[in-house]
Amino acid sequence: MSKQHEEVQLPAEDLEQFVFEVFSEGGLPDDHARIASNALVTANLRGVDSHGVVRLEPYIENIEGGGFNPDPDITIDRSGPSSLHVDADDGLGQVATDAAMEATVEAAAETGAAFASIRNSNHFGTAAYYTQKAARADCIGFAMTNVGPNVVPFGGLDPFFGTNPLGFSIPTQRSFPITLDMATSVVAKGKIHVAEEEGDSIPDDWAIDESGQPATEPEDVEALRPVGGPKGYGLGLLVDVCSGLLSGMGTSPEVDSLYDDYTSPQRVGHFVGAIDISAFRDVPAFKSDIDQMIEGLKEIRTSDGIEEVKLPGEIEAETREKRSAEGIPIGSGVYDTLGDLGERYGVELP
Amino acid sequence: MSKQHEEVQLPAEDLEQFVFEVFSEGGLPDDHARIASNALVTANLRGVDSHGVVRLEPYIENIEGGGFNPDPDITIDRSGPSSLHVDADDGLGQVATDAAMEATVEAAAETGAAFASIRNSNHFGTAAYYTQKAARADCIGFAMTNVGPNVVPFGGLDPFFGTNPLGFSIPTQRSFPITLDMATSVVAKGKIHVAEEEGDSIPDDWAIDESGQPATEPEDVEALRPVGGPKGYGLGLLVDVCSGLLSGMGTSPEVDSLYDDYTSPQRVGHFVGAIDISAFRDVPAFKSDIDQMIEGLKEIRTSDGIEEVKLPGEIEAETREKRSAEGIPIGSGVYDTLGDLGERYGVELP
Numbered sequence: 280m281s282k283q284h285e286e287v288q289l290p291a292e293d294l295e296q297f298v299f300e301v302f303s304e305g306g307l308p309d310d311h312a313r314i315a316s317n318a319l320v321t322a323n324l325r326g327v328d329s330h331g332v333v334r335l336e337p338y339i340e341n342i343e344g345g346g347f348n349p350d351p352d353i354t355i356d357r358s359g360p361s362s363l364h365v366d367a368d369d370g371l372g373q374v375a376t377d378a379a380m381e382a383t384v385e386a387a388a389e390t391g392a393a394f395a396s397i398r399n400s401n402h403f404g405t406a407a408y409y410t411q412k413a414a415r416a417d418c419i420g421f422a423m424t425n426v427g428p429n430v431v432p433f434g435g436l437d438p439f440f441g442t443n444p445l446g447f448s449i450p451t452q453r454s455f456p457i458t459l460d461m462a463t464s465v466v467a468k469g470k471i472h473v474a475e476e477e478g479d480s481i482p483d484d485w486a487i488d489e490s491g492q493p494a495t496e497p498e499d500v501e502a503l504r505p506v507g508g509p510k511g512y513g514l515g516l517l518v519d520v521c522s523g524l525l526s527g528m529g530t531s532p533e534v535d536s537l538y539d540d541y542t543s544p545q546r547v548g549h550f551v552g553a554i555d556i557s558a559f560r561d562v563p564a565f566k567s568d569i570d571q572m573i574e575g576l577k578e579i580r581t582s583d584g585i586e587e588v589k590l591p592g593e594i595e596a597e598t599r600e601k602r603s604a605e606g607i608p609i610g611s612g613v614y615d616t617l618g619d620l621g622e623r624y625g626v627e628l629p
Numbered sequence: 630m631s632k633q634h635e636e637v638q639l640p641a642e643d644l645e646q647f648v649f650e651v652f653s654e655g656g657l658p659d660d661h662a663r664i665a666s667n668a669l670v671t672a673n674l675r676g677v678d679s680h681g682v683v684r685l686e687p688y689i690e691n692i693e694g695g696g697f698n699p700d701p702d703i704t705i706d707r708s709g710p711s712s713l714h715v716d717a718d719d720g721l722g723q724v725a726t727d728a729a730m731e732a733t734v735e736a737a738a739e740t741g742a743a744f745a746s747i748r749n750s751n752h753f754g755t756a757a758y759y760t761q762k763a764a765r766a767d768c769i770g771f772a773m774t775n776v777g778p779n780v781v782p783f784g785g786l787d788p789f790f791g792t793n794p795l796g797f798s799i800p801t802q803r804s805f806p807i808t809l810d811m812a813t814s815v816v817a818k819g820k821i822h823v824a825e826e827e828g829d830s831i832p833d834d835w836a837i838d839e840s841g842q843p844a845t846e847p848e849d850v851e852a853l854r855p856v857g858g859p860k861g862y863g864l865g866l867l868v869d870v871c872s873g874l875l876s877g878m879g880t881s882p883e884v885d886s887l888y889d890d891y892t893s894p895q896r897v898g899h900f901v902g903a904i905d906i907s908a909f910r911d912v913p914a915f916k917s918d919i920d921q922m923i924e925g926l927k928e929i930r931t932s933d934g935i936e937e938v939k940l941p942g943e944i945e946a947e948t949r950e951k952r953s954a955e956g957i958p959i960g961s962g963v964y965d966t967l968g969d970l971g972e973r974y975g976v977e978l979p
């Protein structure tokens with residue numbers, strides 16, 4: 280969100296209720312609308328505004344355009360004790376993936392570990408939403424998704440894989456699980472948009488321009504670079520194979536954008552997994568070890584201006600606490616868009 | 630290996646037989662010596678000389694010093710349909726991890742996916758050795774291990790986690806599986822050693838010196854940096870939790886070096902996994918999709934001087950083909966050390 284615009288602060292419950300009602304009026308069954316609205320507002324609470332209520336508009340446009348099925352018949356088949364096939368029936372990615380992770384955690388409780396492949400899906404928001412669900416059930420949770428092509432493979436000049444994010448959560452004794460939700464590119468696409476809005480240049484290792492040279496202005500960006508060169512390239516490939524090929528959807532080049540065409544489904548694949556801690560360790564002993572690791576990390580010397588080493592997901596947990604108390608800041612552009620959506624469906628924006 | 634030294638070329642089979650005989654004389658049962666020698670020479674064949682026969686000396690020193698148990702009683706307990714506990718009984722990491730992956734692949738064939746936690750282990754060589762074994766059984770294979778502390782967490786100035794490598798392999802229709810075997814640091818420790826031997830400076834984002842400033846000379850390196858900042862930090866943490874805490878061994882700070890003390894075991898933990906393709910897709914259809922993905926990658930434009938986009942593991946597969954035909958180059962320093970080890974046990978180096 281651009282800093283030159285005014286912001287309003289909305290209580291999370293009010294914002295979530297608004298999004299719920301819009302989804303509901305848009306044709307989602309109540310239980311689906313609950314999950315989708317909670318997933319979006321949870322992203323805002325954690326400070327991941329790029330994946331929060333700003334996505335309500337394209338979701339609604341896709342529902343109205345016929346691209347997204349508002350009332351999907353989600354099926355979950357257990358092909359083996361530890362393998363699940365989930366069909367999202369062209370609905371919102373959030374609804375199918377939430378159901379998939381729930382079933383995966385249940386299967387992992389029986390077998391020790393389980394994975395679900397999700398097909399015929401659309402944009403699923405943040406991976407962290409599902410991995411944290413698994414962590415609440417004392418599992419190490421994993422989630423990934425493919426994305427339309429916007430990252431060059433190492434050594435290449437054309438985009439092939441997408442930012443293909445990879446997320447995991449690890450249960451702790453603290454108030455939040457350790458959580459990493461990372462694009463396999465140097466930066467997520469959202470950081471380019473932020474730089475563009477703020478009129479900033481970007482570091483020359485983030486992206487390339489049309490001719491394959493380093494892009495230093497956001498408007499010249501043709502494709503992103505993988506994080507760590509061959510490492511991010513390889514991880515992005517893994518995410519695509521697990522998300523797109525285990526599900527039979529195809530890799531990133533076959534995935535449609537959330538924005539370009541509202542009349543056809545994106546045909547995204549996801550992959551989620553859960554490793555049940557109790558199949559390997561006594562859970563309290565494991566969490567006590569995690570706490571000892573955290574204490575060790577907190578004791579080490581830090582760079583200038585850094586108070587202490589943060590855990591993956593700790594800044595997001597702090598933001599969540601703050602925004603839960605103070606409300607979620609919504610920029611005027613997003614606020615206006617939400618207002619328009621509300622008007623369309625006769626739902627009042629707080 | 631330094632370029633100013635002379636090299637000899639040894640046929641892979643001769644080198645492997647030599648290593649086998651040294652291990653055998655060192656007290657390893659024949660079947661264990663076969664696995665350990667094959668794992669080391671396979672690393673050399675793939676061009677990963679830092680994890681090849683150069684490690685024979687510290688392994689032998691640890692066996693002689695009492696740190697490594699040459700004849701371990703490796704146990705494999707299946708705590709659940711998809712979870713295995715492997716005790717390496719302080720033997721070589723290669724022997725226990727090879728057995729663990731074999732059992733994991735068998736379990737995954739029954740359930741769809743399985744993982745093994747390996748405790749009381751030592752240095753296991755390359756992750757790729759085990760992940761490629763899984764890929765040969767039409768699984769996506771994963772392997773990881775913790776390592777003594779030598780990488781700073783993001784924002785920190787002291788090492789906490791190790792280079793904690795993470796590997797995976799994906800089966801293909803080609804002559805080799807897609808394979809990534811990556812340190813979660815910007816570079817593996819071996820690259821610092823190579824720069825030191827060659828008298829080169831290093832880029833300022835690889836490592837820090839004692840005061841926490843960027844190290845540009847190899848001899849000033851106090852600790853490595855995680856790849857992609859918070860991303861590599863988070864992945865290294867995940868590797869440590871899965872390797873060290875699911876096994877009950879503890880995290881990197883509790884892992885001993887392979888070199889510092891030959892009288893006590895390293896107390897390393899590993900974690901391997903297999904996802905059985907057939908639980909999710911028809912295997913030939915999956916491999917055909919993989920081939921189509923590869924063709925897509927090969928078609929894209931490349932940077933100057935790069936002929937085509939390479940798959941993860943493709944350069945190593947090419948090196949393997951070349952070295953299988955022409956022999957493995959061994960620098961004079963390593964050759965002399967191997968010769969000394971051979972003399973100690975009455976085994977002739979070819």
